[in-house]
Amino acid sequence: MGSAGAGKSRRMPREVRERQMMDAAVATFGQRGYRAASMDEIAELAGVSKPLVYLYLNSKEELFTACIRREADALLAAVRAGVVERGIAPDQQLWAGLTAFFAHTAEHPDAWSVLYRQARTHGERFADEVAGMREELVSFVTGLLREAARATPTSAEPADLGDRDVVGVAQALVGAAEALAGWANETPDVTAREAASTLMNFAWTGLGGLMDGERWSAGNSAVVRR
């Protein structure tokens, strides 16, 4: 950026500039990897000077931590927003959540790489940040499953799906979603919708149903037996 641009950007609020730096940092960390990414590149991509990046975000470590937190919050917010409608059928709720999750990870591949590759690979401090997000995701899914189990008329005995079972299923569901998001983002031509649909069929219908030719259908909110 020339001095004219610098003069102009000096009038930007700190918030806007910081967001630009973070956007540049997420793109750089996601594409080049945490270790290979340099503060020079990030500053250049953000169109600011390197000292300004340090002034705002202190160090590469703190900048990376800030990126992890921002992207974790964004992913959690996207999933929460996806299932905001209460009172809909549990399968529709799951479908809404999965669609939101896979749409977000597909639309933000750099953020996904920061959260699920880079943050987990470069030390416990960063991995702990992601583990925190994961716990929030599991506890959100646990809450939804609990509600769904209560709302299902046939479950006269709510103890049937025990408290620990519900947490276990939530863990399994989040683990499956993470694995599929990685697969979808790293396999050419696998769309977010396809990944969401594969997991929906698996999670809702089960392998037993899949083997019998059952499929979950978004249209009629019921399992289709072919």
Place this chain on the structure above:
Amino acid sequence: MGSAGAGKSRRMPREVRERQMMDAAVATFGQRGYRAASMDEIAELAGVSKPLVYLYLNSKEELFTACIRREADALLAAVRAGVVERGIAPDQQLWAGLTAFFAHTAEHPDAWSVLYRQARTHGERFADEVAGMREELVSFVTGLLREAARATPTSAEPADLGDRDVVGVAQALVGAAEALAGWANETPDVTAREAASTLMNFAWTGLGGLMDGERWSAGNSAVVRR
């Protein structure tokens, strides 16, 4: 170890000594973490001198890599051995595989920590080793699912469960198993059998079935509708 012990151990074959060092290394890396673990501790626990550890395994990095490879092979072998029986019903095969996986990760918590925590957290070189194991696991599960889909009499059209669907479901299943193993190993009182059973019910019956009170039962290889 005193000099008498050292004299005795000098007659041990290299293979045996190397195994002792690796056992000590897996325990130390698993319990203390890769970074905190010292070669001194590992040598002491193995009852050998530190120079001997370096002579056999070169460096902390190479020792850690050797541990990852050994434990990845052991986990894969355990799962393969678990489903060695061909021709049994797909649900029984899945149950056998899950039981083998969770029994192995529960019986070898240090190895599990090396593979799923330490190796993933301390640099891309180690993470790549684990990614390789994961790929093998996914491709093994993919093969089983393909066989099962072919063997199921109702699937007149094998295209029903497409090639990519099968890979996606295998990814989901492995991701779910990894997440549940972590949860089981880090949550007091969650047994391997409980984790295997939670995943079996979820994976076979699906959430739709679970909500309706269905459970998979090992005894009669059929879904029990309560």
